[in-house]
Amino acid sequence: MTGLIILAAGCSSRLGEPKQNLVFDNKTLLQRAIDAGRGSGCNPVIVVLGANAGAIVPVISGQDDILIVINPEWQEGIASSIRTGLAEIEKDDRVSNAIIMLCDQPFVDAALLQKLILAKQQSGKNIVACSYAGTIGVPALFDRILFAKLLKLQGQDGAKKILKDHPDDVATIEFDKGNIDIDTKGDYDHLLNAGN
Structure with a gap:
């Protein structure tokens, strides 16, 4: 079984x-990520929130098939959110893999996640x-087998550190639009205009 951790704790x-609540193609970015996971x-599908949780939870509440966890240490950086999500995943012995994804890559879909598993x-x-x-x-x-190393990440070290530390143990799949993420108003405007 493969679990999914959606990292959505940043303060934008x-x-x-909150970038999590930006709308693209009639859905918020976070809802798009959740739907891809579903x-x-x-x-399980786990959403890690932190900053702005009060403004985000109402937008995604009532979805019983996802688990929302709050990262109280979100200000430390992305590593704390990975640890928070993984701590939940580890509780279920049936989970043999975990996918880590961001909430602001709008072109991630279910097919891409299935390709990772395959x-x-x-x-x-x-x-x-x-x-x-x-x-x-x-x-x-x-x-x-790598969960313990992910749990040792600190500060701004994300999953990429593990990729760099284990180059011989990495397979890859193509994701042409993977470099499209939303960090600024310009990024968001470009995304919206590209769809027209």
Whole structure:
């Protein structure tokens, strides 16, 4: 079984409002991420919130098939959110893999997440990451054997640190639009205009 951790705890400082609630194609960015997780068959689907949780929870509440956890240490950086989500995943012994994804990559869909799971089965590697814009990154799938290393991440170290530390254990899949994420108002405007 593969669990999914959606990292959505940041304060969106460069944007000036919670990016999680920005609407693209009639859904918030966070709801798009949740729907991708649902459609992929991942279980559990965990949403890690932190900053602005009070403004985000009402938008996604009432969805019984997802688990919302609050990261009280979100200001430390992305590592604290990975640890928060993984602590929940680890409670279920049936979960053999975890996918880590961000809430602000609008083109992640269920098919992409399913490709990560399939590539894990076919490659036998302990990590499957997405390849885009000359780099590899999230969404990325990690075998349970690496959970302990993910739990040791600190500060701004994200999943990419594990990818760099274990290059021989990484399989990749192509994700052409993986470099599109929303950090600024300009990013969001570009996303909206590109759809027209």
